[in-house]
Amino acid sequence: MTKKTKIKDLTDEEFLHYGSLSCAGCGAILAFRHVLKALGENTIVINSTGCMAVVMQMAVPKIPYFHVLFENGPAVMSGVEQALDILGKRDDANLLVVAGDGGTADIGMGSLSGAVERGHDFIYLCYDNESYMNTGGQRSGTTPFGAATSTTPVGSVIKGENRPMEMRKDVPEIMIAHNTPYVATASIGYPLDLIDKVKKAATIRGPSYIHVFSSCPAGWxxxxxxxxxxxxxxxxxxxxxxxxHEDGKRTFQHLPKKRKPVKDYLELQGRFQHLLEDRETIEKMEEFVEKRLEWIQR
Amino acid sequence: MGLEKHEKFIMKAKSTLVFEPGWSEDNLTGAWRSERPEVDEEKCTNCDICWLVCPDACIKREGGKIEINLKYCKGCGICAEECPVKAIIMVREESD
Structure with missing residues (x-):
């Protein structure tokens, strides 16, 4: 990354009105706030259905914002981009699609894949809270192994999500396989890193995909x-x-030098409480995380 | 005929229709709060981390001072948790 944003450089201007209906401690709206700070007021937002669309009630953003269906965010954005292109105003605005993990990994995958294949110039932001949170916390394609959700509860037959760990949908990898010009992952724990990535994505011609890991106190x-x-x-x-990931090269940020045990992460969440006593599963998780870290840095 | 007759319907429809931009500011989300953040100005080093991590943008950083907007603060406590010098503490709200 070229220039790192510092906290003092950030604008004091907010692009969201007060009074959104997000839960206390919502990670997704925090990510959205940072992203809008990075992009500024000349931004058009298309919001696929998800938590963000519900809490925004079409009234919170101070910028052009539209709420569309679960499955067609990128398709609508393709139209917006083409229209701006014909009017000769394409360079005036940043185009942003916001969708949750359900709208990205499961329902909206087709239109995202199509829009990226056609090469439209937009930023796709997926905030990943690892299940369908606004409808009551049903499992999604990105729910991790072992997580208790309302459709994968802990009982005598299954103990939380039971699809194998390595079968979880890895959307950034899917987007890399599409030859997307810019793919990045971020986390709300590192806001300045997220802002840097969004700023970079805005300079890229063609589609860019950013996967933001955002916690959800209600669902987790x-x-x-x-x-x-x-x-x-x-x-x-x-x-x-x-x-x-850019030009076929991957650079890493905040890679842990000495990895913390996964239990530190699991024990703070109610959805993983049943795993804490299960030493075998935790060992398997530890092994999987180690393997994936190795694989991703290959 | 005024809109008074339809007021009930309008209130219901408000969740799906937008009558004016930013009407969400009518939702005083501060009422959700059970704990309120309080800043210890002597400890505060003006690092602005609380400003950065507040999901509801309820913290203002003007003139080297941190100010919390209690009208909308939902009391999540992220600011207190993330403060590197623990200058923010959460105080239980007393009911009137």
Whole structure:
């Protein structure tokens, strides 16, 4: 990364009105706030259905904002981009699609794939809280192994999400396989890193994809005050690897020198409480995280 | 005929229709709070980390001072948790 943003350089201007209905300690709205700070007021936001669309009620953003269906955010953005292109105003605005992990990994995958393939110039921001939080916390394609959700509860048959660990949908890798010009992962635990990545994405011609790990106290049954701490712990334990991928090269940010044990991350969340006594599963998780860290740095 | 007759309907529809930009500021989300953040100005080093991590942008950093907007602060406590010098403490709200 070229120039690192410092906290004092950031604008004091806010691009969201007060009174959003996000839960106390919401990670997604924190990510959205940082992203809008990075992009500034000349931004058009298309919001696929998800938590963000519900809490915004179409009234919170101070910038052009539109709420569309779960599945067609990138398709609508393709139209917006083409229209601006014909009017000769393409360079005046940053185009941003915001969607949750359900709208990205499951329902909206088709239109995202299509828009990226056609090469439209926009930024796609996926805030990943690892299940469908605003509809009651059902599992999604990015729910990690072992997480208790309302559709994968802990009982005598299954103990939380039971799909194998390595089968979790890894959307950044899918986008890299699409030859997306810029793919990055970020975490709300490292806001300045996120802002740097969004600023970089805005300068890229063509689609760019940013995957933001954002905690959800309501769905993860964690303390609201731990939201940012959890997002940091996810990076420090190796669950999430922060990187940016450009021109076939991957650079890493905040890679843990000495990885913390995954238990530090699990024990703060209600959805993983049943795993804490299960030493075998934790060892398996530890092994998986280690393997993935090795694989991603290959 | 005024809109009074339809007021009930309008209140209901407010969650899906937008009548004016920023009407969400009518939601005084500070009422959700059970604990309120308080800043110890002597300890505060003006690092602005609390300003950066507040999800609801309820912290102002003007003139080297931290000011908390209690009208909208939901009391999540992230600012107190992330403060490197522990200059923010959460105080239980007393009911009137």
């Amino acid at each position: 049954r964690s303390e609201p005050k731990d939201s940012v701490k959890l997002a940091k712990l996810a990076v420090q334990t190796g669950f999430i690897v922060l990187f940016e």
